[in-house]
Amino acid sequence: MTGAPFIRTVGLSGLLVSFGTEMSEAANRAALAFRVALEDEQWPEVSETMMSLVSVFVAVDLVETPTNGIEEKLRGLLDTQDWYVAPLPAGRTLWHVPTVYGTDLAPQLEEAAEVAGLDPDMAIRELSAARVRVLTLGFAPGQPYLGELDAVWNIPRQQNLTKSVPSGALVAAIRQLIVFTAPTPTGWRHVGQTAFRNFVLDSLEPFALSPGDEMTFPAIDRVAFDKIAPDDRFGGATREMLP
Structure with a gap:
């Protein structure tokens, strides 16, 4: 400092x-x-x-x-x-967002795990147990940068861009996670898939998240993911107020 x-x-x-x-x-x-x-x-x-x-x-x-x-x-x-x-701001929210790791929905989980020196099952356990802070919003409307993960997740970005990952993609690099708010090219690895939408243009509250909020991404299977209602903006997430 x-x-x-x-x-x-x-x-x-x-x-x-x-x-x-x-x-x-x-x-x-x-x-x-x-x-x-x-x-x-x-x-x-x-x-x-x-x-x-x-x-x-x-x-x-x-x-x-x-x-x-x-x-x-x-x-x-x-x-x-x-x-x-200093104390973190009052009125923050903790979100628990159901997430599918790996499968065809998030095809770079195994690659990210290998770069981090973990087997895929351990990678899923670590990511689904991590509790991360919304560090800031940026790059695209409402896009949250989340961190910090444990040091093992200080993995570099890819050398090449993935042409597009879908809205709700959970991607990882440099001890951080991002949940994309729209289909986007990225150099971060696509490790999980959520149905969470932080940004809804025509909503009275277009952004669900604010800097300082916290998030977890508990693992669910594909069957449970497919049951999430398509009109559920928060993708089956639950939330609680933090003191």
Whole structure:
């Protein structure tokens, strides 16, 4: 965390508050907690906040607002606590999403297991028991980056792209999981298949997940998967509120 947190300007559109230069649990925790605290301040010059894995973008019109002034306010808020050990935001949700591992629905489970040094059955047990945090949403609307998995899952991306994986695909790389929200090309390995849809354009609440939520992906067989109602947006998932 040397030098972090640090603040940089992003053109004239705002400032970026970064809690690290690479993904870590503590840096993601800090970004989550800081963003909530910043939004609670309701500063009139801040029109929006967004977060990546370890940073918070603060949208401010730097033509109208002096950079030094808003940076001073941000540093003042940063100085109020140690954000790396801050409590995670309240009101988070834990989702349990039924998942088929392997089979023709998720054909790269065995390949991913081999790269991780596991047999396929052990890989399924580990992935289905893992409890991961929504680190951020991005790349595509509502697409969650989830982590971190145990170090054994620090597997690289593929050398080549898979031309397309379906909506609901669970893919793995670099100690993270993603649930795709639409058919997408990817360099991550397709290890599981869900019927979970985080993004529904015409819904009153288009995103089911928020950064800081948590997820598990318990294993089910193909017969149970085929019984999930096609109009069930959450693909048979259950959820509970976290304290």
